[in-house]
Structure formats: structure tokens, C-alpha cells
Amino acid sequence: GAVVSQHPSRVICKSGTSVKIECRSLDFQATTMFWYRQFPKQSLMLMATSNEGSKATYEQGVEKDKFLINHASLTLSTLTVTSAHPEDSSFYICSAELLTFSYNSPLHFGNGTRLTVT
């Protein structure tokens, strides 16, 4: 089945630094990837839709200058949390849509990245 790889699985960084998270589709091409954020004991909230070769579309309330998304190829999207602060500590998870998706195909998710900002 379709596999989405996310790296790193866990990262601890100091306040003010930037962190990059990678999301790769391993055995399929994905024109569209999605980034979600999950705070403890809460649901997943969509942050942005990442389209290969074009600018990402951010959901309302998500700062595009803080959460930089790059989708340079059909198999890789990156999320960079810039100037991270403790309130950015969260679980970030990506998903990928198959290039040839139809409404009969499920969405595939990475294993997530747990970010802790100290």
C-alpha cells in the first residue's frame, strides 16, 4: 500500500530556532500534501494544503511566515517552523494525496513529528 514517511519523528529545539520537518511519499507521486497539527488531547487541525510547484494554501489563523511550506517535487513536502516558541510545541502530521486519486481512495498519513520547544 501507499506509504508516507515523515522525518524526524521527534525533535527538541530551543526557543528562537527553526525546525524543518519532511514528508515523503515513498511509492507514489503526490501533487498535494496536507499538514495537520494536534495539541495534546485534541483533534487534528488542518494547517495548510501543499501543492507541488506552487504556493501553499493556509487555513485561517495559520501564520504563513511562521510555518513555511515547500513542495518542490512530487514526493517531498517540507514544513519549517521558523523562530519556534514553546507554544509551537505540538504533534505535526502530514498526509499525501495520490496523483491519480479518485474519491474511492483513502488518504495516507505519515507517522507524525512531535516537536518540543524549550
Place this chain on the structure above:
Amino acid sequence: GIQVEQSPPDLILQEGANSTLRCNFSDSVNNLQWFHQNPWGQLINLFYIPSGTKQNGRLSATTVATERYSLLYISSSQTTDSGVYFCAVEGGNTGFQKLVFGTGTRLLVSP
């Protein structure tokens, strides 16, 4: 946007018991998936079920699209079933599989 509510929010079961989790959504959907999030945060895809009924081992799911709800049945529960269960839907004409997640049901199965 579309709203997705799940019930109950929390559920405690004795091993071997059966349960039904419910997902209500506020508009018509093109895609509905059930996920199990394990204690490590991994989302396990259980069912892709925008309509109809599916079964996979001890789990089954039914979506009644016209009435805007879906049910997940867990039979003979095991401790490994513990975790959070989410339904997620995609509706409207976004052109993407842009899923909106429900509020979740936190399940604890005790031995």
C-alpha cells in the same frame, strides 16, 4: 465549514465487551475515513467508507450518508484497541481530499 462531532468523547470497556462509536457530520461528504490513533500518535487507517457497510475482523463500520452519520463497531474488544478513534470527512468541492477530523473518542480497554 463542515462540522464533525463524535460520541461518546470517552469510553471505558472491559476486555471482551462490544462498543459502538458514532460520528455525525453537518453536510454531505465525498470521503469518510475512520482512524485509530495509537499511544505513539500513529494514525492507523481503519476504513474508507463514504457510504455503506464494511467489515474487517472484529471491526465494522456503517455510513448512512443521507442521514449524515457513521458508526464504528468494535466487537470483543482487546487492550490493544485502546487509543483515540477519529472519523474524518471531506465535503464540498475543494477538488482535494482535504479531511476535517472529528472530535474523537478516547477508548480505554482494561484487562
